[in-house]
Amino acid sequence: NAGVTQTPKFRILKIGQSMTLQCTQDMNHNYMYWYRQDPGMGLKLIYYSVGAGITDKGEVPNGYNVSRSTTEDFPLRLELAAPSQTSVYFCASRDSQETQYFGPGTRLLVL
Amino acid sequence: AQSVTQLDSHVSVSEGTPVLLRCNYSSSYSPSLFWYVQHPNKGLQLLLKYTSAATLVKGINGFEAEFKKSETSFHLTKPSAHMSDAAEYFCVVRRGSGNTGKLIFGQGTTLQVKP
Numbered sequence: 001n002a003g004v005t006q007t008p009k010f011r012i013l014k015i016g017q018s019m020t021l022q023c024t025q026d027m028n029h030n031y032m033y034w035y036r037q038d039p040g041m042g043l044k045l046i047y048y049s050v051g052a053g054i055t056d057k058g059e060v061p062n063g064y065n066v067s068r069s070t071t072e073d074f075p076l077r078l079e080l081a082a083p084s085q086t087s088v089y090f091c092a093s094r095d096s097q098e099t100q101y102f103g104p105g106t107r108l109l110v111l
Numbered sequence: 112a113q114s115v116t117q118l119d120s121h122v123s124v125s126e127g128t129p130v131l132l133r134c135n136y137s138s139s140y141s142p143s144l145f146w147y148v149q150h151p152n153k154g155l156q157l158l159l160k161y162t163s164a165a166t167l168v169k170g171i172n173g174f175e176a177e178f179k180k181s182e183t184s185f186h187l188t189k190p191s192a193h194m195s196d197a198a199e200y201f202c203v204v205r206r207g208s209g210n211t212g213k214l215i216f217g218q219g220t221t222l223q224v225k226p
Contacts, residue, residue, distance in 0.1 A: 042201055042216030090154060098143060098162065102154035
């Protein structure tokens with residue numbers, strides 16, 4: 001199993017550009033999550049999904065969108081990138097024992 | 112509402128000495144609590160979890176944590192630190208009583224291990 005994979009690893013965006021962060025898991029988990037981690041801080045939940053076709057907002061959803069068309073994939077869309085979205089983004093999936101498995105992260109810099 | 116407070120932002124120990132990382136929680140429900148570790152430029156990995164079974168929870172790499180309801184604490188310990196333990200550690204509580212699995216993270220404790 002590859003676990004949770006994320007692409008790209010690093011990206012620089014200009015203000016106002018858009019991009020999609022990709023997340024894929026091969027563990028057949030229904031629950032998936034997107035977090036952001038700012039320097040010196042814990043992770044904050046952006047969006048989550050409890051299964052294909054079902055998504056909901058987390059603590060900090062503004063400026064982001066998600067979709068969940070398959071169990072495996074949970075892309076995160078940034079529209080009109082802003083400097084405040086400079087962060088490290090982690091995707092995770094959860095098993096039935098409440099363990100979350102995290103991807104390696106995507107570092108995003110918005111200039 | 113649920114929350115966690117990690118009492119130390121930075122802990123420094125010598126290799127071979129005990130490790131103590133402190134965490135207090137606040138929860139309206141019987142909480143589910145976790146410790147995650149993050150090595151530099153890596154994703155997070157689960158160390159251990161408490162979900163209302165035994166109050167002393169053993170995790171990977173020799174770590175353990177004790178749930179103390181009277182003190183609302185869930186401190187992480189290890190008898191003897193190894194250089195490879197140097198990392199960021201997060202105390203985490205599950206949000207709410209539902210089963211969506213949403214987590215609330217503490218701000219993290221950086222563990223430095225000196226030779």
